[in-house]
Amino acid sequence: MLSKIEHIALAVSDLEAAIAHYTQIWGLSLEHRETVEDQGVEEAMFRLGDSYLQLLAPLSPESPVGRFIRRSGEGLHHIAYEVDDIEQALKDLKQSGLSLIDEQPRTGSRGTKIAFVHPKGNLGLLVELVQKS
Ligand code: CO
Numbered sequence: 016m017l018s019k020i021e022h023i024a025l026a027v028s029d030l031e032a033a034i035a036h037y038t039q040i041w042g043l044s045l046e047h048r049e050t051v052e053d054q055g056v057e058e059a060m061f062r063l064g065d066s067y068l069q070l071l072a073p074l075s076p077e078s079p080v081g082r083f084i085r086r087s088g089e090g091l092h093h094i095a096y097e098v099d100d101i102e103q104a105l106k107d108l109k110q111s112g113l114s115l116i117d118e119q120p121r122t123g124s125r126g127t128k129i130a131f132v133h134p135k136g137n138l139g140l141l142v143e144l145v146q147k148s
Pocket residue numbers: 022024069093095143
């Protein structure tokens with residue numbers, strides 16, 4: 016069902032500072048930047064081989080990522096797995112007893128189809144499924 020890790024997402028409070036950190040210290044180059052209003056985030060993507068490192072900064076303190084940073088601080092937020100058929104993957108995961116945040120896929124950044132799986136029941140890890148169009 017899973018073909019690869021599409022991205023690893025890190026919650027950061029200051030996107031500009033975090034971009035500078037990953038550019039200057041880790042030598043990555045910024046490939047994509049996008050505001051995703053319905054997730055309440057601005058994101059920055061760095062390519063790392065076949066995958067991405069994704070930085071997520073909250074658009075407001077009350078957004079999910081804003082609350083996450085207040086609760087847990089900056090750091091690992093979720094892992095995104097690429098799938099070929101996101102509808103089927105959601106059906107299978109639900110049948111296996113996982114709790115889905117998104118029962119239906121929605122539009123993510125870069126025109127992808129995405130859905131989140133709740134960390135409860137998944138050993139504490141928030142997972143995003145990504146299907147490229
Ligand atoms: Co993501």
